[in-house]
Amino acid sequence: MGPAPHKTLAAMVPTYGPLIHLRLGSVHMNIASSAAVAAQFLKTHDANFSSRPHFLGIEHGAYNYEDLVFAPYGPKWKLLRKISAVHLFSNKALEDFRHVREEEVAVLTRALTRSGSDPVNLAPLLNVCTTNAIARAVLGKRVFNDGDGAAGQESSDFKEMVVEMMVLGGTFNIGDFIPSLKSLDLQGIIARSKKVLKRFDAFLSKILEDHKISGSDGEKHTDFLSLLIKMKDEANTEGVQLTDTNIKALLLNLFTAGTDTSSSTVEWALTELMRHPKLLVKAQQELDTVVGKNRLVSELDIAQLPFFQAIIKETFRLHPSTPLSVPRMASEDCEINGYIITKASSLLVNVYAIGRDPxxxxxxxEFKPERFLPGSEQAHIDVKGNDFDLIPFGAGRRICAGMNLGVRMVTFATATLIHAFDWVLPDGQMVEKLNMDEAYGLTLQRASPLVVHPRPRLAPEVYGAY
Known part of the structure; x- marks a missing residue:
């Protein structure tokens, strides 16, 4: 499949069509590469494809399916999904924590202002911002630094763990497809998965124990983790008993799927705008008209920025954070496009191919945000799983639980960065030659980091004390 299986599979579509069956060892793998075929799997037959196949890397690297992303479809998954949807990702919860996101993006803005004449590697700073924003909603406190926005050794180690987990999650492990080779771990994926989970478990166990201790001392917590601990201590929750492992596994999902996906999408958006300076100027003019130059953007401004919203949609189309969907598995035989899809066969949706379907x-x-502007043929398309031409978060029952948070965080952070700064490459580099290669994993990173000079363009007092 090569180093970029999403591209390899997309290249097969003109020859073999949008529904491809591959026999990978003992596994029957079905790949959906068009909106029409994806809709049959994720809408018409959604219930039949609501569970996950078992993979060794996930078994040893994600608490053996005790989490939300990879758990089999059933009562415990439904409970974890419901808890997250109501208390963390609902419109009310997102609005309650809007000030947190705005404060953390303001911290990022101040950190970039302090860079002076030195070029900045944007990815680590974005990761600190998104991680702290999620941590304050989930834990009630930051996990990195004390509000200075800097990327220290601890945050660098954390990003390294996240990237390693995403790479392992997207790697085709031969032991998954030829069971007789499973115990040999020929690619070292099981060993690497155990190692990275051990590091994550130490990080998450300390968070959990510190929270329990501070709670037992009478400190009042109203955050998401406190709710989970309270539910675990109850005798039974909707017929399901939560465990510490479930809680850590859910935190693992939030701190992996919820951080690097958002920060890498912001990085792709800025890269595309730097490659298309006319679009960047147009977006800045729209922001200046709506927001002015005497304050930072607020999330409440986004609804008045149609061109900027089109930029974000176009970024999701060209650079979906998950180019191949997390695999699903057929619970029963069914028929798709006249073909029988057999029970226990796997499904991959090639989100990357669907977003580039000619x-x-x-x-x-081409990066053309105007395709989404009001009055255009595709203006109605959104990214929330209703329009199968653009499904960066998936669709159906197993759509990304944190989709609404992801959209808000990516949109708001990108708007703030292009409003607050002009972006210049280091001496000797040209935007026309920016490296646009992808580093494949479960998520789609930039192969080389975006290193830039941020030049403040707003009134000096906007950036606060630094």
Whole structure:
């Protein structure tokens, strides 16, 4: 499949069509590469494809399916999904924590202002911002630094763990497809998965124990983790008993799927705008008109920024954070496009290929936000699983639980950065030659980090004390 299986599979579509069956060892793998075929799997037959196949890397690297992302479809998954949807990702919860996101992005802005004449590697700073924003909602406190926005050794180690887990999650492990080779761990994936989970478990166990201790001392907590601990201590919750492992596994999902996906998408958006300076200027003019130059953007401003919203949609189309969906598995035989999909066979949706389908998207390889502007043919398309032409978060029952948070965080952070700064490459580099290669994993990182000079463009007092 090569180093970029999403591209390899997309290249097969003109020859073999949008529904491809591959026999990978003992596994029957079905790949959906068009909106129409994806809709049959994720809408018409959604219930039949609501569970996950078992993979060794996930078994040893994600608490043996005790989490939300990889858990089999059933009562415990439904409970974890419901708790997250109501208390963390609902519109009310997102609005309650809007001030947290705005404060952490302001911290990032101040950190960038302090860079002076030195070029900045944007990825670590974005990761600190998104991680602290999630941590304050989930834990009631930051996990990195004390509000200075800097990327220290602890945050660098954390990002390294997240990237390692995402790479392992997206690696085709031969032991998953040829069971007789499973115990040999020929690629070392099981060993690496155990190692990274051990590091994550130490990080999460300390968070959990510190929270329990501070709670037992009479300190009042109203955050998401406190709710989980309270529910665990209850005798039974909707017929399901939560455990410490479930809680750590859910925290693992939030701190992996919820951090690097958002920060890498912001990085891709800024990269595309730097490569298209006319679009960047147009977006800045829109922001200046709506927001002015005497304050930072607020999330409440986003609704008045149609061109900027189009930029974010176009970024999700060209650079989906998860190019191949997390695999699903058929619970029973069913028929798709006249073909029988057998029970226990796996499904991958090639989100990358769907977003670049030339029958849907004119000039599919070009970054053209205007395709989403009001009055255009594709203006109605959103990213929330209703329009299968654009499904960066998936669709159906197993759609990304944190989709609404992800959209808000990516949109708001990107808007703030392009409003607050002009972006200049280090001496000797040209935007026309920016490296646009992808580093494949469960999420789609930039192969080389975006290193830039941020130049403040707003009134000096906007950036606060630094």
């Amino acid at each position: 029958s849907v998207w004119p000039e599919p390889l």
